[in-house]
């Protein structure tokens with residue numbers, strides 16, 4: 001399968017009066033169309049910096065990002081975000097929240113509004129369309145945040161610790177639910193998480209970054225035998241513990257060492 005974007009030898013440093021902080025060094029990997037890729041690494045190693053570079057918010061100091069569009073154009077893929085909080089506005093109804101991106105981007109076409117309405121129905125949010133975010137459960141708010149993201153029809157979704165504000169049990173269900181919906185929508189996803197179990201259960205491949213300056217330590221393809229289709233199925237897979245131990249070993253080598 002073809003890579004939708006490809007990073008080659010990416011390097012980035014922050015410069016301040018106190019000196020230089022090298023965040024990323026020689027990072028190379030691709031993201032395949034339709035793939036779910038998770039990036040894990042010690043805290044402060046450069047994960048958010050990497051995401052900002054892929055999002056086009058920061059220009060890499062070294063290296064290149066290549067884009068492969070099916071039509072051969074050089075257009076950068078349309079990117080959607082889900083961040084640490086759902087960022088729904090309480091002063092807007094759920095419907096007004098999910099169309100916010102369309103409004104801001106002057107993209108309120110009939111087709112896109114129809115798509116949003118369809119997603120509200122598909123995701124069982126139709127009867128909440130005139131409610132305020134505080135009237136919804138954590139899981140429903142995440143579904144609304146996903147609709148707002150999908151409304152702009154992104155090709156690549158970037159998720160930065162999107163479920164970290166939820167309590168543990170809700171998180172298990174919501175992360176599985178949201179990722180199933182993203183898969184069903186046929187999108188490509190790159191998720192940053194420090195939760196190793198989450199990475200194993202959601203991703204097709206995991207990239208392990210070293211402590212700062214971050215380099216790619218290892219890429220691990222994940223193949224799980226799923227006992228059933230429950231949200232917990234992947235965590236009950238026979239291979240789960242093997243992957244967990246592998247990631248744990250790699251990451252614990254870097255923990256506690258000064259960069």
Ligand code: ADP
Nearest residue numbers: 014021023042043044045046047048049050212
């Ligand atoms: P992570 O997301 O893995 O926790 P970040 O990408 O946020 O790591 O940060 C990587 C390193 O760069 C950290 O040491 C952090 O302190 C430093 N850093 C991040 N943003 C800035 C900035 N704007 N100016 C200077 N240093 C920064």
